[in-house]
Amino acid sequence: MDLLLGAVVLGVLLGCFYAAVSVGLSVSFGLLDVPHVAHPAFLVLASYGVYQLNESYDIDPLLAGLALTPLFFLFGLLAYRVYYETFERRGSDAGVRGIAFFFGIAFIIEVLIILQFGVDQRSVTATYIGKSWRFGEFRIPIRQLVAFAVALALTVLLAVYLSKTFMGRAIRAVAQDEEALRLMGANPVRIKQFAFGIATAVLGIAGALLIIVAPVEPTLDRAYIGRTFCVVVMAGLGSISGTLIAAIILGVAESIVLTLFGASWAPAISFAMLLGVLAVRPQGLLGR
Amino acid sequence: MTKHRNSIVFWAGVAIFLAAVLMMTQMVRNEYPFFAGYVILQFIALAVAWSILGGYAGYVNFGTNAFFGIGVYTAVALFKATGAPLVVQIAAAAFVGMALGFGVGLLTLRMRGIFFSIATIALAIIIETFVMNWRFVGGAAGIQIQRPPVMAPFDSYVKMLFFVQAVMVVIAVSIARYIQNSRIGRGLQALRDDELAAECTGVPTLKLKLVACMISGALISAAGAPAAMYLQYADPSSAFNLSYSVSALAMALIGGTAHWIGPVLGAILLGSTQQLLAVTISSEVNVLVLGIMLVLFVVGAPKGIIGLLRPRYRLRAGGKP
Numbered sequence: 001m002d003l004l005l006g007a008v009v010l011g012v013l014l015g016c017f018y019a020a021v022s023v024g025l026s027v028s029f030g031l032l033d034v035p036h037v038a039h040p041a042f043l044v045l046a047s048y049g050v051y052q053l054n055e056s057y058d059i060d061p062l063l064a065g066l067a068l069t070p071l072f073f074l075f076g077l078l079a080y081r082v083y084y085e086t087f088e089r090r091g092s093d094a095g096v097r098g099i100a101f102f103f104g105i106a107f108i109i110e111v112l113i114i115l116q117f118g119v120d121q122r123s124v125t126a127t128y129i130g131k132s133w134r135f136g137e138f139r140i141p142i143r144q145l146v147a148f149a150v151a152l153a154l155t156v157l158l159a160v161y162l163s164k165t166f167m168g169r170a171i172r173a174v175a176q177d178e179e180a181l182r183l184m185g186a187n188p189v190r191i192k193q194f195a196f197g198i199a200t201a202v203l204g205i206a207g208a209l210l211i212i213v214a215p216v217e218p219t220l221d222r223a224y225i226g227r228t229f230c231v232v233v234m235a236g237l238g239s240i241s242g243t244l245i246a247a248i249i250l251g252v253a254e255s256i257v258l259t260l261f262g263a264s265w266a267p268a269i270s271f272a273m274l275l276g277v278l279a280v281r282p283q284g285l286l287g288r
Numbered sequence: 289m290t291k292h293r294n295s296i297v298f299w300a301g302v303a304i305f306l307a308a309v310l311m312m313t314q315m316v317r318n319e320y321p322f323f324a325g326y327v328i329l330q331f332i333a334l335a336v337a338w339s340i341l342g343g344y345a346g347y348v349n350f351g352t353n354a355f356f357g358i359g360v361y362t363a364v365a366l367f368k369a370t371g372a373p374l375v376v377q378i379a380a381a382a383f384v385g386m387a388l389g390f391g392v393g394l395l396t397l398r399m400r401g402i403f404f405s406i407a408t409i410a411l412a413i414i415i416e417t418f419v420m421n422w423r424f425v426g427g428a429a430g431i432q433i434q435r436p437p438v439m440a441p442f443d444s445y446v447k448m449l450f451f452v453q454a455v456m457v458v459i460a461v462s463i464a465r466y467i468q469n470s471r472i473g474r475g476l477q478a479l480r481d482d483e484l485a486a487e488c489t490g491v492p493t494l495k496l497k498l499v500a501c502m503i504s505g506a507l508i509s510a511a512g513a514p515a516a517m518y519l520q521y522a523d524p525s526s527a528f529n530l531s532y533s534v535s536a537l538a539m540a541l542i543g544g545t546a547h548w549i550g551p552v553l554g555a556i557l558l559g560s561t562q563q564l565l566a567v568t569i570s571s572e573v574n575v576l577v578l579g580i581m582l583v584l585f586v587v588g589a590p591k592g593i594i595g596l597l598r599p600r601y602r603l604r605a606g607g608k609p
Contacts, residue, residue, distance in 0.1 A: 099405050111579060233403075
């Protein structure tokens, strides 16, 4: 019983972390409708950036992640520009080639990381990594708590930004009716580009959390394709509060299966849940 | 009349190709060309098979590795249990691949675009996880395969596999060619251009997609079946490697999917470049080249090599007069 309770607690912590790595996809795929399969690859790339900064200059991983956000913002602006010019503007056949485009980008990133860092696992050092708090029977690693707190803050901040600020509302408006926005004199493409930049910038912090929670390897993005898309689809496309709920459900499910059946089944859980959601309730928990 | 003449030219080409392959196995002493050639032939079969669903119908399947891995492990399990000969292994793999295609199709073919693509990745990982936990075929650690003695007229097993894979390329290409020219192919192209319009004009879209998914799956699994014999080894993470999915998709898109010759050209071009790079540089650089070529072609030459060679296809595949 205690074992199960511990699994649930760890699952909630893990779930908030999953929310942070998925929330950018919730904007780029959920709101902007871009088939962004390369989202997890950008995430792992951010982790390696954090690793490099931590390794060479001994910068705290969270600060390193924060330092990467402007770079990733620019990265996002550029990626959307290319996507827009080649697919959205020309219109036809955007589906097939757009998906193939991001799939190719993900693979290029993976190989570049392998060429630069090799296939071994990499991890960061910080004062809060390696220690844990003891609560009676079970222990909670402090790295998990740090990731949980930062992830929760990040997700809530982004939700507030999208619902309260002018730009945030513009982004949601462009997702709902692009034509209406154009008629009102706004430039929907620039708003979308900015939103894509934000969605990518968030990955700087999320990448730091990824490498704080556990060591990373170049092909880790493959497992996160399942996790991030599972969360975003389960949440209902574009719903930020749904993202948090869905991520916690996934975290708890993974944690319980891990405790009961062992680690060898872990990779399939998020994908199985994703298939289940797509088959049963494709519009997600809080779907439109 | 021209259609009839086309057929004669095609089958003459097939006969010449198979005769040349057979002659090569009898005359060339060095084994290396067969090692490299086998891989290129395997990629041609995969790219052509992928394009039946991905190219004609426009459903981007990321799960080539699931079908490939199922082919590998059907062969391995059958060989370990009964010692069945290669032909039986391949036939069984094709059958299992077809059954899987039917199941995958029923579950996912109602999904559009990215949802279908992600669902196929999901299936690949779920199946891989099952195989990893399956003790009989070695689990995550993999399994060694002892090749049976080679059959006449071949003097080495690799040469025989090379010939077998050449036959599979011929089968895959003739099926793809047949589909392209038949009602199935026209129906698939109609639903790719506008699924709703196709449905409204009476095209049985789901049935056609299911047929395409089953044929494509059967061919991919069959092409994967001899892989364990080729490597004398099988393990889940290489049998279900995502790079099979990227390769099949990239080769088909780079070659062009409006005509069956596209995937063949793409696979020959990229496959031989990769074999060359693998020898001279490294296997990582291979994948990098593949990825960069895929992105460049998708952005710069939407109709692939055949679109560059023959502007006619650019128009036809674009769906505009």
